[in-house]
Amino acid sequence: MNIQLEHLTKTFHSPGRKSSGEVVAVNDFTFEIPDGQLIGLLGPSGCGKSTTLNLICGLEQPTSGKIFFGDRDVTDLPPELRGVGMVFQNYALYPHLTVRKNILFPLENLKGKERLTKEEMARRVDQAAGLVQIQELMDRKPSELSGGQQQRVAIARALVKMPHVLLLDEPLSNLDARLRLQTREEIRKIQRSTKITTVFVTHDQEEAMSISDRIVVMKEGVLQQIGAPQQVYDDPANLFVAKFLGTPPINVFDGQIQSGMLCLGGEAVLPVPGLTDQCVTVGIRPEGFLPQTDGPLSCTLNSVEVMGRDISVVASHPACQSPTLRAIITADAPVDRNASTVRFALKPEKVFLFQPDSGQRIRGAR
Numbered sequence: 217m218n219i220q221l222e223h224l225t226k227t228f229h230s231p232g233r234k235s236s237g238e239v240v241a242v243n244d245f246t247f248e249i250p251d252g253q254l255i256g257l258l259g260p261s262g263c264g265k266s267t268t269l270n271l272i273c274g275l276e277q278p279t280s281g282k283i284f285f286g287d288r289d290v291t292d293l294p295p296e297l298r299g300v301g302m303v304f305q306n307y308a309l310y311p312h313l314t315v316r317k318n319i320l321f322p323l324e325n326l327k328g329k330e331r332l333t334k335e336e337m338a339r340r341v342d343q344a345a346g347l348v349q350i351q352e353l354m355d356r357k358p359s360e361l362s363g364g365q366q367q368r369v370a371i372a373r374a375l376v377k378m379p380h381v382l383l384l385d386e387p388l389s390n391l392d393a394r395l396r397l398q399t400r401e402e403i404r405k406i407q408r409s410t411k412i413t414t415v416f417v418t419h420d421q422e423e424a425m426s427i428s429d430r431i432v433v434m435k436e437g438v439l440q441q442i443g444a445p446q447q448v449y450d451d452p453a454n455l456f457v458a459k460f461l462g463t464p465p466i467n468v469f470d471g472q473i474q475s476g477m478l479c480l481g482g483e484a485v486l487p488v489p490g491l492t493d494q495c496v497t498v499g500i501r502p503e504g505f506l507p508q509t510d511g512p513l514s515c516t517l518n519s520v521e522v523m524g525r526d527i528s529v530v531a532s533h534p535a536c537q538s539p540t541l542r543a544i545i546t547a548d549a550p551v552d553r554n555a556s557t558v559r560f561a562l563k564p565e566k567v568f569l570f571q572p573d574s575g576q577r578i579r580g581a582r
Contacts, residue, residue: 217251217285217286217299217380217381217412217413218248218249218250218251218285218286218413219248219249219272219283219284219285219381219413219415220248220249220282220283220284221245221246221247221248221249221272221281221282221283222246222281222282222283222284223244223245223246223280223281223282224242224244224245224246224268224271224278224280224281224282224283225240225242225243225244225245225278225279225280225281226240226241226242226264226267226271226276226278226279226437227239227240227241227279228241240437241264241267241437242264242267242268242271242278242437243264243436243437243438243439244281244438245268245281245439247432247439247442249413249415249430250413250429250430251413252411252412252413253413253414253429253430254404254407254414254415254416254427254428254429255413255414255415255416255428255429255430255431255432256416256417256418256423256424256425256427256428256430256431256432256445257269257415257416257417257418257424257431257432257434258418258419258421258424258431258432258433258434258460259419259433259434259435259440259460260419260435260460261419262436263434263435263436263437264434264436264437265417265418265419265434266385266386266417267437268417268434269383269385269415269417271283272300272381272383272415273295273298273300273302273383274290274293274294274295274297274298274300275295277291277292278291285298285299285380285381298380298381299377299379299380299381300379300380300381300382300383301373301374301375301377301379301381301382301383301412302374302383302385303367303370303371303374303382303383303384303385303387304370304385304387305385305386305387305389305390306390307358307366307367307369307370307390308370309358309366309369309370309373310358311357311358311359312357313357313358314354314355314356314357315345315350315353315354315355315356315357315358315361315369316341316345316354316355318358318369318373319341319344319345319369319372319373319376320337320341320376321373322373322376322377323337323340323341323376323377324337326377340376340378341376343376344372344373344375344376345372347372347375347406347409347410348368348369348371348372348375348402348406349368349402350365350368350369350372353365353369362395363390363391363392363395364391364395364398364399367387367388367390367391367399368399368402370387371387371403371406375406375410375412379412380412380413381412381413381414381415382407382410382412382413382414382415383414383415383417384403384414384415384416384417385417386417386418386419387399387403387416388400388418388420388423389418396423400423400426400427401427403416403427404427407427416428421460421461421462421463422463424445425445425446425449425461426445428445429444430442430443430444430445431443431444431445431448433448433456433457433460433461435456440453440454440456440457441453441454441457448461449461449462450565452499452568452577453576453577454570454574454575454576454577455468455497455499455570455575455576455577456575458499458568458570459499462501462502464502464528464542464544466499466500466501466502466568467499467500467501467502467536467538467541467542467543468497468498468499468536468537468538469497469498469499469500469533469535469536469537470495470497470498470535470537470572471495471496471497471498471535471569472493472494472495472496473488473491473492473493473494473496473569474493475493476488476489476490476491478496478498478567478569480498480513480533480535481533481534481535483512483513483514484512485512485513485562486512486562486564486567488569491569491578495572496569496570496571496572496578497569497570497571497572497575498535498567498568498569498570499567499568499569499570500541500562500566500567500568501566501567502528502542502543502544503543503544503545503563503566504543504562504563504565504566504567505529505543505544505545505560505561505562505563506545506560506561506562506563507529507543507545507549507550507551507558507559507560508559508560508561509550509559510559511559511560511561512559512560512561512562513533513559513560513561513562514533514557514558514559515531515532515533515541515557515558515559515560516531516532516533516556516557517529517531517551517553517555517556517557517558518530518531518532518540520551520553522547523544524547525546525547526544526545526546526547527544527545527546527547527549527551528542528543528544529542529543529544529545529551529558530542531543531558543560
């Protein structure tokens, strides 16, 4: 089931605000979620991710715009008629019911033509439990389960109605780091096996990039960029996207273009033919530095951190907007740890130029 959002906007009234008293949580969203894909809605807290999910689900009504599931306009349909399964951040399991009865609950509330026989309900419950591998937990109560097991029960309950769309709102935020990694892999496996169109909300960029077919990066209710995770990382539309994606984060410098060269702190570090002389904001990915004894970028060496197959070089430069910059290089790279300076060449494909005021990407820099 593909999902189409057309000029979707949601405004909340906020009496405490000094301005108009309105907060635009989702601002003129127009994009399509292809059938059978897993889409990650990604952005910092308060950017409108959960509001977008609630609009798709029907828990919120848009101020303007339309929502289509396939060719069907579902903008005004209540949640129970949209054919969606929802997994919330807090799981929302019924503590007094067993795992089996928690999964069964949505089926028992079906009405009219949708109502199933007891045999069909039991079959679906067993099928959903099998998908998330919790067959041996069916007679336990939620209090007897780990966080990861509770998460699986919540997913099974969402899947048991065989929804057209699965919506996950920060589903891993209550799990520890090991369980987060394990559970996100399981979510991806389940989504691929069921081929259900899935929307996954998270503020964790690594999480979104690892399991999503496409990511939607949001800021203050405005869509910043949409695309395949690697494509968005390699080709950010603006400085916000470049800074939001990547661990360690991108290094940001104040720079100038002079006579076709990119200059940082007076050093000409990279040719940028075709661009006029101007001030620019420069983003350099940590993997974009190449140690060279005669490299054009000279930095003060602060420390070298061994990370196994890679080395993290922590340095400083007068043009860097942060006190330190971080370069990730291979362990066999020629770096003298006792030196006071380290010199780098730059990988052009890892260097991005932005307008200093707007943060928009300057194209034609490569």
